Amino acid sequence: MTALLFFYLAAVIVGASLLVVLLRNPIYSTISLLVMFAHVAGLYVLLNAEFIAAVQVVVYAGAILVLYLFVVMLLNVKREERFQRQVIPAVVVAVLLLSEVVLVLFGGRVGGGLAGGPGGGFTAERIQAEGSTAVIGQVLFSTYLYPFEIASLLLLVAMVGAIVLSKKV
Amino acid sequence: MVPLSYYVILSAIVFVIGLAGVLIRRNIVIILLSIELMLNAANINFVAFSHYAETIVGQVFVFFVMTVAAAEVTVGLAIVIALYRRRATLNVEELTLLKW
Numbered sequence: 001m002t003a004l005l006f007f008y009l010a011a012v013i014v015g016a017s018l019l020v021v022l023l024r025n026p027i028y029s030t031i032s033l034l035v036m037f038a039h040v041a042g043l044y045v046l047l048n049a050e051f052i053a054a055v056q057v058v059v060y061a062g063a064i065l066v067l068y069l070f071v072v073m074l075l076n077v078k079r080e081e082r083f084q085r086q087v088i089p090a091v092v093v094a095v096l097l098l099s100e101v102v103l104v105l106f107g108g109r110v111g112g113g114l115a116g117g118p119g120g121g122f123t124a125e126r127i128q129a130e131g132s133t134a135v136i137g138q139v140l141f142s143t144y145l146y147p148f149e150i151a152s153l154l155l156l157v158a159m160v161g162a163i164v165l166s167k168k169v
Numbered sequence: 170m171v172p173l174s175y176y177v178i179l180s181a182i183v184f185v186i187g188l189a190g191v192l193i194r195r196n197i198v199i200i201l202l203s204i205e206l207m208l209n210a211a212n213i214n215f216v217a218f219s220h221y222a223e224t225i226v227g228q229v230f231v232f233f234v235m236t237v238a239a240a241e242v243t244v245g246l247a248i249v250i251a252l253y254r255r256r257a258t259l260n261v262e263e264l265t266l267l268k269w
Contacts, residue, residue, distance in 0.1 A: 003170075013183060017182075017183050017187070017206055018186060020190065020199075020202055021186055021199070021203060029202055033205065036209070037209070040209055040213060044216055046171075048220055049219075049231075051228070052232070056212075056235075060235070060238075064238065067243070068198070068246070071246045071249060072198055074250075075259065077198070086193055090188075090189050091189065093188070094192075097181075098181060098182065106174075121223065122223050122224050135225055136225060136228055139229055144229050151233055154237065158241075158243045161247065165247035165251050166250045168254075
């Protein structure tokens, strides 16, 4: 059942990603990215990360994509020629990189290293018992408090930067 | 139970699609969308590894990646709007002001 669900989600994710790159109209590309984000959230649920799945839907699909749609519709881009002249080098690079990754994976290093000793202590049962949000919150606000503060500063800087950049001069 | 390598291969496929999108498209908005694809591929890896290694740190990192992605989108789209106001184009082949 889990495997079936995984293959459905994976197929839709790959198909929607291809559509993002291949479609001519930017609005359709953005909508298919929305489909892709929703299915990635499903993948997170499958991996026992409910909080991250919710954040994925709220932040990515809710905020970031709406921003993209606003800009695409605001600028009202006419249809244009899709690809630039780098198509052949890009395809070569992509195929080489993908085959390299797959080769390394089937060399059996990734799974083998982890099968020896998972041991963070956060098993799926423990996360389900304590609640995904509570567990992440405890780690985020104790061990990773300093990066959390830096992230809030980063968001402030991005907000000020966006206002300054898009102001009429 | 799906093996970990399936998740890693899926993430590699999505990353490569995003990379190809950055390389071949002309529209600057689509290039930003392809960068989002690559960030999501990294996030899939983080969550999958954190699940199989039975730790929570990967999910915390996904949180930070999302923050950085939001900041990147805000500034990137502001730059796109400022560029469109000046040059009335989104085609990266015509935006060669910084080319030496």
